[in-house]
Amino acid sequence: MTNPTDFKETPYWWEAAPRPELPETPVAATCDVAVIGAGFAGLTAALVMARAGRDVMVFDKDRPGEGASSRNGGIASGNIKMKFADMMDQLGEDRARSIYAEGVAAREDVGRFVEAENIDCHFRLTGRFTGAYRAKHYESQAREAEFLNKHLDLGAEIVPKAEQHREIGSDLYHGGLVRPDIGGLHPGLFHQGILDRALEAGVTVHAKTSVDGIQRETDGFDVTTSRGRVKARDVLVCTNGYTGSVTPFLRKRIVPIPSQIIATEKLPPETMARLMPKGRMLGETRNTYHYFRPSPDGTGIVFGGRAGAGTDDPNVKFRHLKQGLVEVFPELRDVGITHSWWGYTAYTFDFLPKSVVNDGIHYASGFCGSGVVWARWFAMKSAHRILGNEAEAKSAFDGFDFQTRPLYTGNPWFLPMVISWYGWKDRLGL
Numbered sequence: 564m565t566n567p568t569d570f571k572e573t574p575y576w577w578e579a580a581p582r583p584e585l586p587e588t589p590v591a592a593t594c595d596v597a598v599i600g601a602g603f604a605g606l607t608a609a610l611v612m613a614r615a616g617r618d619v620m621v622f623d624k625d626r627p628g629e630g631a632s633s634r635n636g637g638i639a640s641g642n643i644k645m646k647f648a649d650m651m652d653q654l655g656e657d658r659a660r661s662i663y664a665e666g667v668a669a670r671e672d673v674g675r676f677v678e679a680e681n682i683d684c685h686f687r688l689t690g691r692f693t694g695a696y697r698a699k700h701y702e703s704q705a706r707e708a709e710f711l712n713k714h715l716d717l718g719a720e721i722v723p724k725a726e727q728h729r730e731i732g733s734d735l736y737h738g739g740l741v742r743p744d745i746g747g748l749h750p751g752l753f754h755q756g757i758l759d760r761a762l763e764a765g766v767t768v769h770a771k772t773s774v775d776g777i778q779r780e781t782d783g784f785d786v787t788t789s790r791g792r793v794k795a796r797d798v799l800v801c802t803n804g805y806t807g808s809v810t811p812f813l814r815k816r817i818v819p820i821p822s823q824i825i826a827t828e829k830l831p832p833e834t835m836a837r838l839m840p841k842g843r844m845l846g847e848t849r850n851t852y853h854y855f856r857p858s859p860d861g862t863g864i865v866f867g868g869r870a871g872a873g874t875d876d877p878n879v880k881f882r883h884l885k886q887g888l889v890e891v892f893p894e895l896r897d898v899g900i901t902h903s904w905w906g907y908t909a910y911t912f913d914f915l916p917k918s919v920v921n922d923g924i925h926y927a928s929g930f931c932g933s934g935v936v937w938a939r940w941f942a943m944k945s946a947h948r949i950l951g952n953e954a955e956a957k958s959a960f961d962g963f964d965f966q967t968r969p970l971y972t973g974n975p976w977f978l979p980m981v982i983s984w985y986g987w988k989d990r991l992g993l
C-alpha cells in the first residue's frame with residue numbers, strides 16, 4: 564500500500580458520503596435568489612432563505628459539495644488567523660473580544676444546527692491540541708492561553724513537553740496548547756445533511772450547471788447559466804476557492820490556495836490510542852503547518868497540509884504529506900495510505916472571512932481554510948441581509964475593507980515562492 568500509485572485520488576469522506584447525483588430539471592425563468600456554489604455556504608444560505616419563504620435556485624458547475632466542502636479535514640475550529648493578543652494590540656480590547664466571541668458563537672452554532680436538524684455527521688467537541696514547533700512558539704501559546712481565558716473564559720490549557728504524550732504520541736513538539744471548544748465532524752455527511760435539508764425546504768439545486776454571466780438590470784439580475792437564463796431579484800456568490808472569471812470583484816480579492824490530505828489504512832486500536840490518546844483534532848504552529856485527526860470511527864488518521872501546493876502532480880503532493888506524517892509519527896513509516904486528495908481554500912488579504920455586497924451582488928467567501936464553521940456562519944449573514952433582517956446580518960467582522968492588491972486579478976503566480984519562503988522560515992526557526 565506504500566506504493567504512491569495505490570491510493571485513491573478521491574476524498575476518504577466520499578466512501579461514506581458519495582457525491583450526490585441530482586436529477587436534471589429545467590432551469591425556470593425566474594426566482595427570488597440565485598445562489599452560485601453548492602458547498603456549505605451556498606446551501607446554508609439557500610436553506611435559510613427558503614425557510615423564510617423565498618424561491619431559491621442554487622447552481623453548481625460540479626456535483627454539490629465537489630468543491631472544498633466534501634474535501635476538507637472536518638476540523639470545526641472557526642479559526643481566526645490573527646492571535647487574540649495581537650488583535651487586541653491592533654484593534655483594541657472591545658473589538659478583539661467581539662470578533663473572537665463571534666468565533667465562539669459560530670462554532671456553537673454548528674453543534675446546535677447539527678443536533679436540531681438531526682444530521683448524523685459524527686460532530687464531536689473533541690478539543691484541539693496544537694503542537695509548538697519551536698520552544699519560542701510554546702511561550703507565545705502560553706501568553707495566548709492566558710488572554711483567551713481572561714477575556715473569553717475558553718478553558719485553554721497549556722501542556723508542557725514533558726506531558727505532551729497525554730495528547731499526542733509524538734516527540735516532535737515543544738509542548739502545545741489545548742482548546743477544548745474546538746471539535747470535528749465528517750464533512751461529507753455534514754454537507755449531505757445540509758443538502759437534504761435544503762431540498763426538503765424547497766430549494767432547487769441545479770448541479771453540473773455553471774453560471775457564466777451576471778447582468779445587472781433595474782429590477783434584479785439576468786443570470787446566464789450553461790442550461791438557460793434566469794431572472795433573479797438577488798444574487799449570492801458562494802464560490803470561495805473555486806471563484807472564476809464570472810465574478811471579477813471576488814476573484815481579485817481571493818487567493819486560492821491548494822490544501823492536500825492523505826488518509827491511512829486502518830491501524831491497530833493500541834496504535835491509535837498511543838498516537839491520538841484523546842481523539843482530539845490536532846495541529847501545529849509552523850508556517851507550513853499540518854492539520855490532522857483520527858477518522859471519525861477512530862480507526863485511522865486523516866493528515867493534511869499545504870505541502871506540495873506548488874505542483875499539480877498527485878504523487879509529489881502525496882510524497883510531501885507522507886513525509887510530514889512520518890516526521891510527526893516516525894512509527895508510521897510503512898503505513899499504507901488509502902486516499903490522497905486535494906482542493907482549494909480561499910484566503911483574503913487581511914485573513915478575515917467576508918460577507919459583503921458590491922454593486923448589488925452579495926458575496927460570502929474567503930474562509931481562510933476554516934470554512935467548516937465560517938462558511939455556514941457568513942452565508943447565514945448574507946442570507947439575512949438579503950431577507951432584510953439587518954440585526955441578524957450584523958457581524959463583528961463588518962467594516963473591514965475587502966482588500967485586493969495592485970495588478971492582482973486572481974492568478975496567484977507568487978504562491979510557490981511564498982510557500983517555499985515559509986518553508987525556509989520554518990527550517991531557520993524564524
Ligand SMILES: Cc1cc2nc3c(=O)[nH]c(=O)nc-3n(C[C@H](O)[C@H](O)[C@H](O)COP(=O)(O)OP(=O)(O)OC[C@H]3O[C@@H](n4cnc5c(N)ncnc54)[C@H](O)[C@@H]3O)c2cc1C
Pocket residue numbers: 599600601602603604605622623624625626627628629630631632633634635636637638639640641772773774775801802803804805806807809821822823824854867904905906907908909927928930931932933934935936937938
Ligand atoms: C483539503 C482541504 C482541507 C480543509 N480542511 C478544513 C478543516 O479541517 N476545517 C475547516 O474549517 N475548513 C477546512 N477547509 C476549508 C473548507 O473546506 C472551505 O472553507 C469550505 O468548504 C468552503 O465552503 P464553500 O461553500 O464556501 O465553498 P466550496 O465548498 O468550495 O464550494 C464552492 C462551489 O462553487 C462552485 N462554483 C464555482 N464557480 C462556479 C460557477 N461559475 N458556476 C457554478 N458553480 C460554481 C464550485 O463548483 C464549488 O462546488 C479545507 C479545505 C480543503 C480544500
